[in-house]
Amino acid sequence: MILELRFNMLPPALNEQIxxxxxDWRASAAVKKTWTNKVANLTQKVDFSFNDKVWIEYHWHLKTFARDSDNVSAASKSILDGLVDAGIIRNDNLIVIQSPVPHYYYRAKSDGVILRLSSSPKFLLENFYKSIQLPTK
Structure with missing residues (x-):
């Protein structure tokens, strides 16, 4: 099974958090907690959880490509912590979250992220093949 979660917002990027x-470190901690709680609240109605290993794929939809990819993907911290708080995944450590964790970036009219999770890595290939766009002869 593939669980697909859509968020029509993005937690602060790494540079914003820094x-x-x-x-003010307290303000930074409060913003991180706010976003973790937002994700947890949005996903609490999901009637499914992963009790073992999980493979994840991020699809970042961005208004601007002026950001660095690592700056954007750092927002995954609040997302994963929210999924743990909501009980969708049991932990966000490397025992549970399996490699690879691909990140795809798309231009969009508004910021958001689609998160795809599965208990098997097989689903990862479908978007990987689409993304490499090999030249045709």
Whole structure:
């Protein structure tokens, strides 16, 4: 089974979190907790959980490509913590979250992320093949 979660928002990117932490670590911690709780609240109605290993795929939809990929993907911290709090995954450590964890980036009219999870890595191939776009002869 593939569980697909859609979020029509993005947690703060890494640079935003760093800037906030430099000015006030409590404010930074509060923003991180707020976003973790938002994700947990949005996903609590999902009637499914993964009790063992899980493979994850991120599809980031962005208004601008001016951000660095690692800056955007750092938002996954709040997302995974929210999934743990909601009971969808039992932990977000490397025992549970399996490699690879692909991140795909798309231009969009608004920011958001689609998160796909499965108890098998087989689903990862479908988007990988689409993304490499081999030249035709």
């Amino acid at each position: 800037d906030l932490a430099r000015s």
